[in-house]
Amino acid sequence: MITLQLVHLYPREMNIYGDTGNVLVLRKRLQWRGLPVQVTPVSVGDPLPTDADILLGGGGQDAAQGEIGVDFAARGPELRAMADDGMVMFAICGSYQMLGHEFVTQEGRHIAGVGVLDVVTHGQSVRLIGNNHVDTPEAGRLVGYENHSGLTTLGAGARPLGTTQTGRGNNGQDGTEGAVRDNVIGTYLHGPALAKSPRFADDLLRRAYLRRGVDAALDPLDDALPDLAARTAVGRPR
Amino acid sequence: MTLLAVWLGKLTLLGLRLIGRRGNALPGLVVEKVFPRFLARAMARLPEGVVVVTGTNGKTTTTKMVATVLDEGLRVLTNDTGSNFVRGAITATIENASWSGRLPYDVAVFELDEAWAVRFVGLVAPRRCLLLNVMRDQLDRFGEIDTTAGLLGKVAAATTGHVVLNRDDERVAALAARTRAEVSYYGVSAELREMFPNDEELYGGPVHVSDLPATVELRTLPSPAHPAATLRIGGRDHDVLLRAEGPHNAQNACGAAALALSFGFDQARVLAGLAKVSPAFGRGQTFTVDGRRVVLQLVKNPAGFRQTLRTLDARTPEAVVIAINDDYADGRDVSWLWDVDFTALGPLPSRRYTAGTRAADMAVRLRYDEVDVDEIEVDLEKAVRSAVGAVQAGEHVVVFSTYTAMWALHAVLQRIGQAVQ
Numbered sequence: 001m002i003t004l005q006l007v008h009l010y011p012r013e014m015n016i017y018g019d020t021g022n023v024l025v026l027r028k029r030l031q032w033r034g035l036p037v038q039v040t041p042v043s044v045g046d047p048l049p050t051d052a053d054i055l056l057g058g059g060g061q062d063a064a065q066g067e068i069g070v071d072f073a074a075r076g077p078e079l080r081a082m083a084d085d086g087m088v089m090f091a092i093c094g095s096y097q098m099l100g101h102e103f104v105t106q107e108g109r110h111i112a113g114v115g116v117l118d119v120v121t122h123g124q125s126v127r128l129i130g131n132n133h134v135d136t137p138e139a140g141r142l143v144g145y146e147n148h149s150g151l152t153t154l155g156a157g158a159r160p161l162g163t164t165q166t167g168r169g170n171n172g173q174d175g176t177e178g179a180v181r182d183n184v185i186g187t188y189l190h191g192p193a194l195a196k197s198p199r200f201a202d203d204l205l206r207r208a209y210l211r212r213g214v215d216a217a218l219d220p221l222d223d224a225l226p227d228l229a230a231r232t233a234v235g236r237p238r
Numbered sequence: 239m240t241l242l243a244v245w246l247g248k249l250t251l252l253g254l255r256l257i258g259r260r261g262n263a264l265p266g267l268v269v270e271k272v273f274p275r276f277l278a279r280a281m282a283r284l285p286e287g288v289v290v291v292t293g294t295n296g297k298t299t300t301t302k303m304v305a306t307v308l309d310e311g312l313r314v315l316t317n318d319t320g321s322n323f324v325r326g327a328i329t330a331t332i333e334n335a336s337w338s339g340r341l342p343y344d345v346a347v348f349e350l351d352e353a354w355a356v357r358f359v360g361l362v363a364p365r366r367c368l369l370l371n372v373m374r375d376q377l378d379r380f381g382e383i384d385t386t387a388g389l390l391g392k393v394a395a396a397t398t399g400h401v402v403l404n405r406d407d408e409r410v411a412a413l414a415a416r417t418r419a420e421v422s423y424y425g426v427s428a429e430l431r432e433m434f435p436n437d438e439e440l441y442g443g444p445v446h447v448s449d450l451p452a453t454v455e456l457r458t459l460p461s462p463a464h465p466a467a468t469l470r471i472g473g474r475d476h477d478v479l480l481r482a483e484g485p486h487n488a489q490n491a492c493g494a495a496a497l498a499l500s501f502g503f504d505q506a507r508v509l510a511g512l513a514k515v516s517p518a519f520g521r522g523q524t525f526t527v528d529g530r531r532v533v534l535q536l537v538k539n540p541a542g543f544r545q546t547l548r549t550l551d552a553r554t555p556e557a558v559v560i561a562i563n564d565d566y567a568d569g570r571d572v573s574w575l576w577d578v579d580f581t582a583l584g585p586l587p588s589r590r591y592t593a594g595t596r597a598a599d600m601a602v603r604l605r606y607d608e609v610d611v612d613e614i615e616v617d618l619e620k621a622v623r624s625a626v627g628a629v630q631a632g633e634h635v636v637v638f639s640t641y642t643a644m645w646a647l648h649a650v651l652q653r654i655g656q657a658v659q
């Protein structure tokens with residue numbers, strides 16, 4: 001079986017609210033099935049592995065987002081080419097925002113994103129915080145915890161990951177949560193979201209194998225525990 | 239006016255007791271509303287002024303250390319009620335003042351959380367402060383780590399006499415620039431440095447060894463072979479047997495010692511005081527239940543949880559219970575559990591339980607660190623009873639617990655067992 005290459009973007013700067021856990025979840029779900037996997041951390045100045053299968057990015061503090069901003073923006077052409085090529089990307093919060101066209105701060109400053117996702121984010125002072133989940137058409141429920149102040153709106157080139165019933169989602173206005181194009185997914189769900197969303201996690205793996213021409217029949221794992229945790233989280237107050 | 243305030247507060251306290259309640263906040267609230275300058279005036283009359291202890295982790299035990307050591311030579315007023323707000327400080331003052339309004343103390347030592355410390359120093363300028371660390375909490379409470387460091391900076395700026403800083407937390411050490419008070423540092427030796435990672439180091443940043451001089455430096459940690467911690471003070475090494483377990487408490491003891499030294503206390507007195515400090519409420523407190531020893535350990539954030547897990551290095555318990563609630567006071571967001579490395583639990587022979595509203599979340603977390611869970615029980619009392627029932631007389635159960643779960647379990651353990659003094 002081919003070795004899946006997971007790239008963890010900016011592990012030092014972009015790792016809040018447990019987002020690093022998404023890397024662990026994917027790695028373990030491969031290892032438990034005896035499937036080979038490699039994890040490569042990519043920090044400021046490091047090259048992106050050309051054979052990357054799945055790119056994972058988390059949320060960061062405002063200051064951290066500033067530190068990596070230039071480095072991230074410089075990767076724009078490469079990341080757009082990878083996205084066009086069907087690479088799987090799963091980006092949370094700050095990483096999701098930077099995959100978009102731009103982030104406009106409250107003061108009106110424009111910070112360029114990489115334009116992988118057709119979204120734009122506007123900073124504001126109120127934070128949208130609480131338990132949240134979204135039912136996605138292709139891969140079941142994604143369960144997490146939203147905590148962000150940027151308001152994201154989707155353009156015609158991206159569709160929402162789903163509609164949020166109880167949370168605030170992308171912008172607290174239109175009920176949408178996250179954005180999808182090809183195999184690129186952005187979302188505001190921290191948690192880490194994949195821990196309580198095993199089918200969604202496996203769907204990312206399946207997409208990565210398919211891109212490499214492998215129709216992987218992933219052996220079932222016993223997911224009673226994450227399913228119980230997901231049901232509990234959905235039933236808790238925001 | 240101070241006398242009136244004391245009477246008003248004391249009568250409120252009495253009233254609460256008459257209706258069978260033991261209030262911490264209400265008398266403080268009443269006095270704060272009627273006499274807003276009360277606290278400042280009362281504190282101004284203390285000959286040695288006020289000590290503020292703050293930081294993300296270790297406040298409660300460190301405050302107890304400072305108060306216990308200073309008690310070796312001074313009359314100490316402290317808020318050891320666990321109520322770390324301005325109102326708690328007012329209530330503690332009122333409770334301890336005489337009806338004639340006299341405050342028979344030399345110094346006040348207050349534990350204040352970061353946000354409240356800023357409010358407090360707006361009312362009362364502390365003579366001294368001890369700033370411990372800045373770690374990620376459930377960040378929605380204070381905002382980001384840099385914001386939290388900014389809060390501590392305001393405390394340092396307001397301090398008039400002496401500021402004690404943890405040199406190994408770069409955000410804290412940098413606060414020396416924010417104050418005109420005298421500054422001293424405490425720290426751990428270069429060899430121990432990687433055992434006390436700051437936030438960046440936890441995520442793969444290089445270990446930073448400070449070259450700032452430490453008034454008190456932790457040289458060696460307690461181990462089964464050598465149960466004392468070794469502290470270097472003034473170029474000499476001293477062994478001290480700490481009753482509060484864990485590397486983090488040995489580190490905090492250095493901060494408490496450095497602060498006591500700023501009062502001109504001699505080394506012998508400082509060491510004698512440190513040896514007397516017993517575990518604070520829910521921070522290593524031990525109970526016996528049917529002849530089994532149950533240790534209660536509060537966990538609130540990733541760094542604190544990691545540190546508290548290290549208490550298992552010195553002694554392996556026969557059972558471990560991890561109780562995670564997600565009520566407002568715990569933080570609704572439990573994602574911080576993913577910033578704790580639990581792999582060290584995997585090889586331990588201990589039976590393992592998860593409990594609380596997020597028992598299932600905790601079990602998922604452990605599973606991804608290859609740690610098997612024997613039982614998942616949301617009900618806290620059932621979980622602890624089950625763990626106690628599964629071990630033999632004389633054996634140990636360690637319970638790691640979030641804030642609200644800790645309060646609930648403390649009540650359970652008092653009911654079904656006895657506190658060990």
Ligand SMILES: [Zn+2]
Nearest residue numbers: 059093147148
């Ligand atoms: Zn976020």
